[in-house]
Amino acid sequence: MKKLISNAAIIGLPLAALIMSGCGPSVKTYDSNCNDAANGAIVATKVAGDLSDMNAMAAAWDGAQCTSVMLYPQKTVGTNDQAVNEMMAGAKGVKASVKALYNDSKVSLMVYWNDNDESFQGMTSDKYSDGFAVQFAQNSSDASKLPYIGMGSDKRPVIIYLQKTTKATFEPNGKGDHAMQRADQSVEKFNQSTVDGVQTDELKKFHESVTALGDKDYQKAFIAEGFRSTTEIREAKTSFDASMTHAGEKYMAVLTRDIKDSYLDLSSGEFPVALAVWDGKKANRDGQKWLSGWVAVELGKKDGKLVQSITEVPKGDVVAGKALAVENCAACHLFDDQVSAAPGMAPNLSEIGGQATSAYIRESMVNPSAVVVPGYNRNAHPNFAWYELAGNKRVSTMPAYDWLAPEQQDNLIAYFKTLK
């Protein structure tokens, strides 16, 4: 895919146009009537062939079953950008479909969803790219203690692969090689200069070599313990490839990675992923995106334990749960029709049912400091500290609700799971 994007960038064509004109006879679209991930897992189909050069048009996808996953707008932490706040106000969930393939060494996921038009960041200050990301939990052996959905949490790291639609407008080589940067206009001037009366094209060549270095796909791998801590993985040790193809008012995005590398071992054949998509037209970037909850992926049919643990909802009384929530939570949290809390006072729970597992909600009630929503910047709201710092440890300012009876907890969880 790297090559495709480079070419597209040089001649300034949108990626899809290039694919349609140059790289394949036709553009396929895929079925969106899929099994619902709320009831099951994304079951990957084993293939014998090579997965190292996958894209959305590959024939192998036809044989893979699809699963639909709901993605909900991220509202937990607010932003201070007026434009995105206005554009995302009232945003509803987005349905994405997922197919998965694997062989002995690699796993490949394709995500497709509706998006009418392509957006590119470009050379301006207030435009944003579309994008998609797949998040893996580094350790999912205990399904009741999965990382926080918003890019992990302390001691529960996640690995994230991000692909954004972009033209090659970034730094010359993406490696921080500032020595190779130069001003276009001065190269132009130098270019006309002569040495001993002979025209020299030395700087022209330099210009070309730097431009070639600049052809870089916006494709990044991150390790994070919460979106405050996101750090790019640059070493070649983690091998992955991602692409986004736009056709028929849909994006088809593919991520392929090794089943096992030094960051992530998926060889148990059963692991959770979370998906995110960004709509550049709505000024999406960072946490302003649509985000799914954890969804189980099974390489072949497994025993379904992980699926059960992720999709489980306690049989509680939703009405009693709401009454409890209004009584105990609404003073600080915004959710549902509850508006008494000041914005920014505590995480917004409006979409929690679509993004958090029951186990996570229970853990957060009983032991609020287990996961402190990480991206919150205390300087922005000095009057509403979500946490205190004990050394490097973040201690939540929310009191523990461990005194609630188990059935009360179940009622609350059953209610929160309806919020989406």
Added chain:
Amino acid sequence: MSKRQLAMVMDLNKCIGCQTCTVACKTQWTNRNGRDYMYWNNVETYPGHGYPKNWQESGGGFDAAGDLQPGKIPNIESDYGVPWEYNYDEMADGKILTPHQEPTWGPNWDEDVGAGNFPNDNYFFYIPRICNHCTNPGCLSACPRDAIFKREQDGVVLVDLDRCQGYRYCIAGCPYKKIYFNPKLSKSEKCILCFPRVERGLPPACSQQCVGRIRFVGFLDDKESQVHKLVNEYKVAIGLRPDYGTTPNIYYVPPVFSPNKFDENGAPIVESSRIPDAELEKLFGKEAYHQAKKTILAEHKKRKETGESELMDLLIAFQHQDMFRLDTNYYHDVAKAEGKKALAPVDNRYSKGKFTKFTTHYKVGH
């Protein structure tokens, strides 16, 4: 709050709007690599739209309760302005001089327009603006990635380019709109108070080149420094728009010496002042402005009558070098204490991310 704070004072009574500071900064830092449209230092005419356009109405900063306020992200074409070029080459063929695109906005579009009616009470003054290196920066508070930091050693506010992912909340959060998006790097960049110069004992480029000698630079806690005297002792230098709640560290001596207005016969109205107090109260805060004005006028009078006034001597700045009190030894000591080579940048987070394993002079590696 940082251990020490480097600060700058600009005497607006002396600024002639020559833009030498702007050019000094541009040629030093922003003439390349996606920074081309940025002016880390600009000089704008007040009253006016400013740079970027209408920055004072673009949100950001904090409210009285201390909460970060939502803000806007300016557009390069319509709010910052992009340079246009002329068809000089074609003029040899008899063509008339035309710009390559219709100019609609530029960084100094409304230069010298001002307000009031000419010639009776029209007025304007110049105000050079750089990053305020605030004690409570709006940009820092808006960043969800801890990519902006305030240097412990001298309070300079910097972007950790390794951590920055180009989300641009910082631009919305800065009420002065003095942090910019570099579309080529997809990262935010801003005035660095010329820290590589300052660490070597040189004043920032804008101050070094200032023709009007309006800029003082030094540490606020250095009792001998000019900035300490102007800000803390005489209290004649005030931060811009203190109501934004960021506690800026670039201070201004307000323009209190403005010419008389004219009456209908064209005669000067004695003791009248063209620049309305209300404008300056808005920019500097009512109480602080009037206090500063009172002190400056009193010292001015004293100097006239007795020939003596430390404040007036300071503001005149007989020797350019007397405007700066930098402290190379201090930076050397900090570097030494941290086991670094003296004259290497004291804080290498600017070129090296928090989790970066090694760094060379230019290259960041992992």
